[in-house]
Amino acid sequence: MANVTFPFPFPDHLITLLPEMIVAVLAMTLLLVDLFISKENKVWTAYMAVITIVVAAIATIQLYPAGSIEAFYGFFVFDPFAAFSKLLLFAATAISILISIDYMKDENHVGEYYVLMLFAMLGMMLMISATNFIILYLGMELMALCTYVLVGYQREVLRSNEAALKYFILGALSSGMLLYGITFLYGVSGSFDYSEVGAALHATGNSSDPAVLLGLVFLLAGLAFKVSMAPFHMWTPDAYEGAPTPITAFMSVAPKVAGFVVIVRVAVDVLPAMQTEYMTILTGMAILTMAIGNLAAIAQRNIKRMLAYSTVGHVGFVVLGVIAGNADGYAGILVYLSIYMVMTLGIFAIIILMRREGIQGELLDDFAGLSKVRPGYALAMGLFLFSLGGIPFLAGFWAKYAVFIAAIEAGHVYLVLYALLFSAVGAFYYIRVVKYIYFDEARVTFEFTESRVMQATVVITAVAIVALGLYPDPLMDACKAAVVGLI
Amino acid sequence: MLETAFFNLFAGLSIFAGLGVVLSRNTMHAVMFLIFCFFNAAGLFFLLDAEFLGIILILIYVGAVMVLFMFAIMMLEVNVSKMRDNFLQYLPLGGMIAVILMIEFVAASTTGVFTEGAKATAEHLAMDVNNTKEIGQVLYTKYLLGFEIAAIILLVALVGAIVLTIRGRKDAKYQNISKQVNVRREDRVRKVSM
Numbered sequence: 001m002a003n004v005t006f007p008f009p010f011p012d013h014l015i016t017l018l019p020e021m022i023v024a025v026l027a028m029t030l031l032l033v034d035l036f037i038s039k040e041n042k043v044w045t046a047y048m049a050v051i052t053i054v055v056a057a058i059a060t061i062q063l064y065p066a067g068s069i070e071a072f073y074g075f076f077v078f079d080p081f082a083a084f085s086k087l088l089l090f091a092a093t094a095i096s097i098l099i100s101i102d103y104m105k106d107e108n109h110v111g112e113y114y115v116l117m118l119f120a121m122l123g124m125m126l127m128i129s130a131t132n133f134i135i136l137y138l139g140m141e142l143m144a145l146c147t148y149v150l151v152g153y154q155r156e157v158l159r160s161n162e163a164a165l166k167y168f169i170l171g172a173l174s175s176g177m178l179l180y181g182i183t184f185l186y187g188v189s190g191s192f193d194y195s196e197v198g199a200a201l202h203a204t205g206n207s208s209d210p211a212v213l214l215g216l217v218f219l220l221a222g223l224a225f226k227v228s229m230a231p232f233h234m235w236t237p238d239a240y241e242g243a244p245t246p247i248t249a250f251m252s253v254a255p256k257v258a259g260f261v262v263i264v265r266v267a268v269d270v271l272p273a274m275q276t277e278y279m280t281i282l283t284g285m286a287i288l289t290m291a292i293g294n295l296a297a298i299a300q301r302n303i304k305r306m307l308a309y310s311t312v313g314h315v316g317f318v319v320l321g322v323i324a325g326n327a328d329g330y331a332g333i334l335v336y337l338s339i340y341m342v343m344t345l346g347i348f349a350i351i352i353l354m355r356r357e358g359i360q361g362e363l364l365d366d367f368a369g370l371s372k373v374r375p376g377y378a379l380a381m382g383l384f385l386f387s388l389g390g391i392p393f394l395a396g397f398w399a400k401y402a403v404f405i406a407a408i409e410a411g412h413v414y415l416v417l418y419a420l421l422f423s424a425v426g427a428f429y430y431i432r433v434v435k436y437i438y439f440d441e442a443r444v445t446f447e448f449t450e451s452r453v454m455q456a457t458v459v460i461t462a463v464a465i466v467a468l469g470l471y472p473d474p475l476m477d478a479c480k481a482a483v484v485g486l487i
Numbered sequence: 488m489l490e491t492a493f494f495n496l497f498a499g500l501s502i503f504a505g506l507g508v509v510l511s512r513n514t515m516h517a518v519m520f521l522i523f524c525f526f527n528a529a530g531l532f533f534l535l536d537a538e539f540l541g542i543i544l545i546l547i548y549v550g551a552v553m554v555l556f557m558f559a560i561m562m563l564e565v566n567v568s569k570m571r572d573n574f575l576q577y578l579p580l581g582g583m584i585a586v587i588l589m590i591e592f593v594a595a596s597t598t599g600v601f602t603e604g605a606k607a608t609a610e611h612l613a614m615d616v617n618n619t620k621e622i623g624q625v626l627y628t629k630y631l632l633g634f635e636i637a638a639i640i641l642l643v644a645l646v647g648a649i650v651l652t653i654r655g656r657k658d659a660k661y662q663n664i665s666k667q668v669n670v671r672r673e674d675r676v677r678k679v680s681m
Contacts, residue, residue: 008625008628008629011631017632024639028642031646072631072632073629075630075632075633076632109650109653112646112649112650113650115646116643116646116647116650119639119642119643122639123636126636134630134633135632135633135636138633138636138637138640139636141640142636142639142640142643145640145643145644145647146643146647148647149643149646149647149650149651152651153650155651
């Protein structure tokens with residue numbers, strides 16, 4: 001046999017990919033094992049998926065890096081920022097799987113549902129660790145492909161099909177835009193590597209080059225679509241309304257974490273030479289996003305649509321952290337996303353609990369008079385809504401505080417005043433739901449799904465909201481530690 | 488000399504095949520012409536020493552994409568005469584694209600990129616290189632991570648397509664194979680006394 005010399009040495013630091021390997025291998029194993037599980041015992045598939053995530057989380061904690069470790073010739077990076085975001089992702093996916101069990105128990109072929117969630121998570125893990133546009137794009141496609149299928153999983157439900165189709169077409173369009181942007185940057189720099197593209201942009205110093213600007217605009221548009229930033233938010237309400245509710249919960253949290261991590265990495269590694277340009281674009285989008293998200297949410301009668309617009313509004317606040325462009329801003333993004341995850345998953349758990357006899361309790365009217373029937377759920381719902389509205393001394397307040405302070409530090413006082421205005425508008429429609437719950441007469445008979453797992457989820461998230469509201473310092477410190485060395 | 492002759496052969500045949508795709512009345516013949524066109528394009532790639540691209544073009548486009556095309560055409564039952572009625576409707580858009588393409592071709596060929604000198608350097612740039620081997624060496628070392636992710640994407644696409652299309656209808660008349668295999672004579676044949 002010919003003596004072949006390879007142009008590259010064996011990749012270093014392969015161990016940093018252990019969490020990804022665990023998820024990939026166990027997800028594929030689960031796909032096979034699921035065939036041998038009878039329909040009555042499908043719940044075990046869900047539990048095994050959760051165990052997979054727990055194992056990956058343990059591996060991530062064990063490997064938690066002190067600094068940035070590059071693997072695969074600089075295609076993959078494992079730093080505290082990536083590790084922290086991955087842990088957030090694990091929590092979001094595990095809780096989404098747990099709140100799916102009861103919702104999906106009547107569906108056929110439910111095993112693949114959990115496997116696809118694992119693969120979506122794998123895609124997001126790769127997005128988080130990517131330091132190369134190729135890996136970023138592939139990770140994003142893996143995530144997107146899984147979510148298209150998950151949104152359309154209930155084939156008998158017309159709304160679900162419609163949502164999946166809309167999401168698929170717009171998602172493919174956004175992938176195209178992202179790729180188009182990447183090609184322009186590749187044409188200018190001759191590399192797909194974040195830092196090499198950044199260095200090339202810095203070296204040319206000619207940021208007004210139309211090719212560079214075109215690349216920047218398309219890149220930001222593609223990324224903005226994934227985190228549903230206006231004006232690329234159009235798919236959000238339809239996809240959220242039509243998707244199975246646990247998937248709505250999953251989609252409103254996990255892809256946002258991955259998307260913002262990518263945006264931060266791109267801002268830090270690729271675009272430092274074009275700070276004024278991308279800041280201008282992001283500021284414009286943030287202003288639009290906050291307005292559209294919070295104003296459109298007022299008009300919604302369906303709570304899933306309302307929460308979709310609320311997501312858009314919150315994304316507008318999170319972007320302030322990127323615009324701040326300092327370590328506090330990036331830490332603020334992590335704080336915001338962590339707290340937002342807890343609130344959103346809690347509120348969706350209650351919405352799923354209100355499912356009764358095939359009818360999903362998802363109109364705002366369905367919540368009227370909840371406090372008289374189930375005071376416990378009403379209290380939890382009230383806490384989540386107040387927290388989402390940013391009422392002080394609940395966790396949501398500290399989330400906003402973290403990004404607003406960072407933006408003020410960076411000198412964006414007017415932008416923060418504008419954000420505060422729309423934060424007040426947001427508080428209006430959240431508190432309106434609390435009014436329905438506590439001060440209106442019941443218009444429908446409540447029938448709650450009795451599920452221990454779901455009730456535990458509601459209790460844990462509600463307690464976490466109060467605890468983080470009273471004592472947010474550990475989370476704030478952890479997020480600050482996670483962005484050390486990023487810039 | 489021989490190379491120029493082969494170039495003229497492949498280029499001429501691919502133009503002929505391209506005309507055939509547009510002008511043939513039968514959709515199936517158009518697909519066949521397209522396949523012929525791909526074979527000639529692959530020949531042109533071989534002449535440029537890009538043997539990997541040539542092989543891939545035949546394997547993927549002819550072997551997979553065009554077969555899919557044929558199945559789609561056979562299943563959709565395209566009505567050609569009906570499509571011809573809409574010819575004028577699509578003419579402005581199609582004509583516009585054709586004009587833009589023409590301008591682009593002319594502009595590109597007059598920029599000076601295709602000077603005799605540039606053509607001479609580009610000629611046989613890859614003569615001493617084994618494309619397939621080189622691409623393989625880079626793909627399975629430097630770009631291994633991306634390659635693996637692409638494999639997982641394909642798996643997800645398979646699983647997703649099956650999940651979304653499988654028909655688990657309860658009123659469907661399934662064949663129960665184990666029951667058929669285990670059937671005994673007594674279950675099927677009844678002896679009646681006349």
